[in-house]
Amino acid sequence: MKRLAGLPTLRVNSARAVSIEYDGKRFHGVEGDTVATLLYANGTRIFSRSLKYHRPRGLYSLDGQSSNTYVDVDDIPNVCAENTFVGNGMRVEPQNVLGTPEHDWMAFMDKLSWAMPAGFYYTIFHKPARLWPIAVRHIRKTAGLGSLSPDVELRGRFDQIYPAADVCIIGAGPAGMSAALAAAAQKLRVILLESRPWLGGYFDYRTRNHKPGMPLYLRGRQLADQLEQAPNIRIFKHTAVIGCYSNNLITAFQRGSEADCFAERYVQIRAESVVVATGCIERPLLxxxxxxxxxxxxxxxxxxxxxxxxxxxxxxxxxxxxxxxxxxxxxxxxxxxxxxxxxxxxxxxxxxxxxxxxxxxxxxxxxxxxxxxxxxxxxxxxxxxxxxxxxxxxxxxxxxxxxxAGLTPVTGPLALAGARLEYDAHTGYFLPTGIPQKMHAAGRMLGLEDPTAIELSGRLAGLRAVADCGMAVGATISGVEEELAKLPGPARGSKFVVAPVEGKKTFVCFDEDVTIQNIDQAMRLGFDVTELIKRFTSAGTGPGQGGIAGHNLPLYVALTHRSPDLHPRPTTVRPPLVPTLLATYAGTNHPMSKRTPVHASQVAAGGVMERLQPWQRARRFCADTTARAEIENVRTNVGMLDASTLGKFRIFGPDALKALQRVYVSDMARVSTGRMYYSAMCNEDGCVIDDGVATQIAENDYYFTTSTGRAGETSEWIRYHTRYDRWDFHIINLTDAYGVINLAGPNARKVLEKVVDGAVSNEAFPFLGFREFMVHGAIPVRAMRLGFVGELSFELHVPSSYMQSLWDILEEAGEEFAIWNFGLEAQNTLRLEKGHVILGSESEQRTTLHDIGLGFFWHRDKLEAQTVGAVALKQTENDTSRLKLVGFKMEEPAARAPRDGSPIVAERIRGYVCTARYSYALKEPVGMALVEGYLAKNATRLTIFEDDCKGELMKAKVVPMPFYDPTGKRMRM
Amino acid sequence: MALTITCPICGKRSGYEFRFGGEDKGPPPQAAGLTPAAWCDYVHRNNCVAGVQKEWWCHRQGCGTWFSIYRDTTKNLEVAGPQSEDV
Known part of the structure; x- marks a missing residue:
């Protein structure tokens, strides 16, 4: 088809040709074409077939108000051809057709429309019930839009930005542009959103004169040029608003052009004031x-x-x-x-x-x-x-x-923000009332027709937004108001709804194939509220989101209804106002994690890294998944673990001890200098949430550790539970400021004494002791003797910046003993052999301190401390109905360990395995389980179910803990 | 999230920066003579006011302070508190 050339209003570049593949054939167009205009220019009239009746559908609007021109582009279905620019080499396919849009084998469905009245889906196929699955399968095959292949991958980058503005303007027609200029003139930060790819609105394509010698399109471009030159106006073109919330939060998404670094991006704007100048769309003729x-x-x-x-x-x-x-x-x-x-x-x-x-x-x-x-x-x-x-x-x-039939205003953003829509008998529009504060409507959506009045109303709204930002423009506002009053006000609009028709195919909604006959049928069945009629007939529930049906539906209902006092009221609008890709909401997936200061060393040593909460941590350093060599190295020699992810805190101030007493279950008054003290924290239900060690550094100054998972929440937790007390203390999260090395094994002392400046003998630095050393006279180290893995061990806390140095120094000092890393897997088995719990493994959200056998830590006599969880601990102290933590071994020592999490059954589920591993020290599997009280006695048989056990339950017996070194000699060496 | 919250230290910020800390139910009751039911009510029962309620928030991604605000739960807007504390 020949293109009109040389028109001053054109937005295409005829000099540059583009082509796409459509339905297997190549079609040519020009740069600036949308998929719809390119196909239309090439003679395509039928773009798709309708949802239910497979009626031919063609180009109706150019702004995506219906699914008529939805196509499949590069395997992505339901792409609106009207606002998708053509890219060279695009592959476009029609959708919901069997054959081609011209010759659709399902076209006979149109003849069967008598069998598909509104709501047929719910009313016909439910009896007999066995018909339903068959019916559903066939209906789904024939009806619908495009289909998405499960393995299709969306190309392109999906981004998000969160700009803030003083004034945000929705719609860059003459009113929106005037509002933007008025606000920008006051040096405010302005954001202008326009759903079309260019500014100008309904001025953009019209040649009628605005003033003598100035056609509307030129006036539009004049305003647009002024906007583009204003440095404080940020313009988002091709950006559709999808939501409008309280506190002037506007959400939108922008389609990227070829020059942009994104395919689509989510834009969330917080503005002090908002101007809505969305104009009108056409109300379809029935x-x-x-x-x-x-x-x-x-x-x-x-x-x-x-x-x-x-x-x-x-x-x-x-x-x-x-x-x-x-x-x-x-x-x-x-x-x-x-x-x-x-x-x-x-x-x-x-x-x-x-x-x-x-x-x-x-x-x-x-x-x-x-x-x-x-x-x-x-x-x-x-x-x-x-x-x-x-x-x-x-x-x-x-x-x-x-x-x-006439025009109808685009009120979606205002309705979402809480304005009510009232039918106005003069304009025939649903006009917004009760617009929230700091939000203003302007332009043609108010019924104005005169171009000068539209521009001026935009300027007025812009000035009112300026006033919202606290600037004194009251006098200017009154001046503009007077000027506007002299211009023509809202014009009388067409109220026409439906032509005198006889047939059965007058469509209120194209997307869902809803005819006025369907609406009549719903009303005959007793539905009298538009909202309910909408749901019963599904009118306006398609991708066009009421763009076609939105205002005709309530008008038709009001017109047809016999009740004289029924006011037409449009149905509720909800976000998103226009269909948006989920990928745009999801944005770019940034896999972010924290690395410890010796991350590189861990990787270089062959560490198999995994994500543990926010951190990257080494699971193991050997090929063997049970980490046998690492475990045996710790039990017989000396190993090093990077434990930097532990939560580390300093709490100080006159009321620091009171705060510790509030959150720790034991008597923290016993925490003294030079010694480590183990305790646990519970929530208000007595459920255990954290454990760790604490020591006193100086008067009213404490240092304590938490588990890795609680590091982020502990400050908040302590402040929350002291919020009514106005206590004087400070808490500092030192988790990232300190690295931690756990030096463990019988040879640990021999390594440490080579590098530190103090005595580390068992007498000078006993079990549970706390000492401060200098390493090589330069690195300050906080050392604590703990026994999590059950061997002689030193936990060394060192400022993060020294962490790599200390790691290298220890490796060098330990070379003569063949010191080696160990990872989380080895640590897990080592501590399991000792019966030490890891909260989260041996507990879940409902597990109390009593349940895991640590009830003795609870100090019942510090009532005045109002310890978090103390009330519940007292109340559940003698509760026999709860799961208890027990140790178990397999009845057959040659059996393998059950998998973590396997249920323990006896007629029904009686508990579950928390952790179980083969113990190389004991040469048989050991494990811990949470079981019902009656199973907790020593030597009780536990029968364990695994998914693929085929009825063969594994048999274990309850044994006392710890499994390894029950008297704890080795950690006190 | 459309909610904005005014932190007493940092000022008005996006609701995303804050963590909700529940309705303001006052300090916990004294432990002496407390029944399990009364304790459970204090911890878990909420008034769920449809209107203005006083509640705790923590400026988690800011200064870390816990403070209370008044919020209209029907509009999800922070509102000015009543003049007198006993309202």
Whole structure:
């Protein structure tokens, strides 16, 4: 098809050709084409088949208001062809067709529409019940939109940004642009959101004069240029608003162009004040077969020619309800479209300057007439016009019918923010009332028609937003208000809803194939509220989100309903206002984790790294998954563990001890200098949440550790539980400031004494002691003798910046003993042999301190401390109905260890295995389990179920703990 | 999250920076003579006011302070508290 060339309004670059593959064939277009305009220019009229009836559907709007032009692009279904720019080499396929859109083998469904009334899905196939699965399978196969292959991968980068602004303006038409300029002139930070790829709104494509010598499109571009030059206006084009929340939080998503680093990005804006200038869309005209390809809205036909240089057809009929329609007819006639006639649903009220211009072009004008029926089996062939009473009829041959009942404002953002929509009898619009504070509406959505008044109302809203930001512009505002009062106010709009029709295919909603007959049926069944009718018929629930059905549905219901006091009220709008890819919400997946100061050494030593909460930690350093060599090295020689992820805290101040007494279950007054003290924390239910050691560094100054998982929450926890007390203490999280090396094994002392400046003999530095040393006279080390792995061991805390040095020094000092790393797997087995618990492994959220056998840590006589969990610990002290932690061995020592988490069964589930491993020290498997009280006695048999055990339960027996070195000699060496 | 919260130290910030700490139910009751049911009520029972309620928040990604605000739960907006504490 020949393109119109040389129009000043064009947004395509005819010099650069692009091509796409559609339905297996190659089609050519020009740069700036959308998939829809390229295909339309190449003669495509049927873009898809409808959801239920498989009726042919074509280009109707250009802003994605219905699923008519949804296609599959590069294996991504449901892509709206109307706002997707063509990229070279795109592969486009039609969807929901068996065959091609032209010849769809499912087209017979249209003939069966009598069998598919509204709600048939719920009412027909549920009896007998066995019919339902069959029916569902067939319905799902025939109905729907595109289909997504489960292994398709979305290409491109999906980003997110969170800008803040003083004033955020939604819609860059004349009102929005004027508002932006008014706010920017006051040096405020302005964000302007526009869903189309360029600024200008309904000025952008019109050649009518704004002022003598200044056509509207030029005025639009003039305003746009001013905006682009303002440094304090951030413009987001091709950005659709999807949500509008309290405190002026606006969410939107932007489609990237080829120059952008993202395919789509989520934009979340927090603004002090918001101006909504979203303008109007066209309200579809309801008549028989109003969905035939070839029927389109005024803006669609007009912009197709003016913006993309494509004439909609050869011969057109107009059936419109707004001056924009007459203006489009005149303009399109001058561009070469033959126009058979223009029918206006308004009997009077059109701009008196327009009919003479039609007459001058020999275009018949029919005020008070409307399209009643479109003819043509697949695409439009002719149309029947009628007068409003339906008595006189006349047929016109045409391939294009430009149809629209009038305009309707785009109120989605305002409705989401909490405004109520009221029907206005003058404009025929649903106008917003009760707009929240610091939010303003402007422009054509208020019913204004005069271009100067629209610009001025934008300026007024912009100034009011400026006032919201605390600037004194009251006098300017009054001036603009007076000026605006002199200009024409809201114009009387068309209230026409439905043509006098006889057939059964007058569609209120294209997406869901809902006809006015379906609405009538719902009302006959007793549904009288639009919300319920919407749900029963599913009108407006498709991807267009009420773009087509939104305002016609309540108007039709009100018109048809007999009750005289029924006010039309649109259905509730919810985010997202337009369909958005989930990938855009998800954004880029940044796999972030923390690394310890000796991460590189761990990796270099062959560490198998894994994610443990926020950290990367070494699971093991040998190929053997049981880490046998590492375990035996610790038991017989000396090993080193990077334990830097432990939570480390300093708490100091006059009330520090009170705070510790509040959260730790034991008597923290016994914490003294030079010694480590083990204790645990519980929540209000007495459930154990953390354990660790504490020592006193100086007066009112303590150092304590928490488990890795609690490091992030401990400060918050202590402050929360002292929030009513106004105590004087400070807590500092030193987790990242200190690294930790656990030097463990019988030879640990021999290694340590080579590098530190103090005595480390058992007398000078006994078990549970705390000492401060200097290593090589330069590195300050906090050393504590603990026994988590059950051998002589020194836990060395060192400032993170020295951590790598200390690690290297110890490795060098230990070389003569063949010192070696050990990882989490070895530590897990080592501590299991000692019966030491890891909270989270041997406990879950409901496990109390009593349940894991650590109840003796609870100091019952410090009532005044109001220790968190003490009340519950007292109340559950003698509760026999709870799970208890026990140690077990297999009845057959040759059996393997059960898997962690396996249930323990006896008729029903009686508990579960927490951790079980083969113990190389004991040469048999050992484990810990949480079991019901009656199973907790020594020598009781436990029967363990595993998923694939085929009825063969594993048999174990309860034994006392610790399994290894029960008297604890080795850690006191 | 559309909620904004005014931290007494850092000022008005996005709700994402804060952690919810529950309704303000006052300090815990004294342990002496406390029944399990009464304790459970204190810990787990909430008033779930549809309207303005006083509640605790922690400026987790900021200064770390716990403080209380008044929030209208029906609009999810921070509101000015009542003039007198006994309201």
């Amino acid at each position: 008549f028989e077969n109003n969905d035939r390809p070839g029927i389109m809205q005024i803006g669609c036909a007009h912009r197709l020619a003016r913006t993309w240089g494509v004439l909609a057809g050869e011969q057109a009929v107009f059936s419109i309800g707004h001056d924009l329609g007459i203006e489009a007819a005149i303009d399109l006639h001058d561009l070469g479209l033959s126009i058979a006639c223009v029918a206006d649903v308004r009997e009077d009220g059109c701009d008196p300057a327009l009919p003479p211009q039609l007459e001058a072009r020999n275009i018949p004008f029919y005020p008070g007439w409307v399209a009643a029926k479109a003819h043509g089996r697949k695409v439009l062939k002719k149309v029947t016009l009628t007068n409003l009473s339906g008595v006189c009829k006349q047929q016109f041959d045409c391939d294009t019918l430009v149809a629209s």
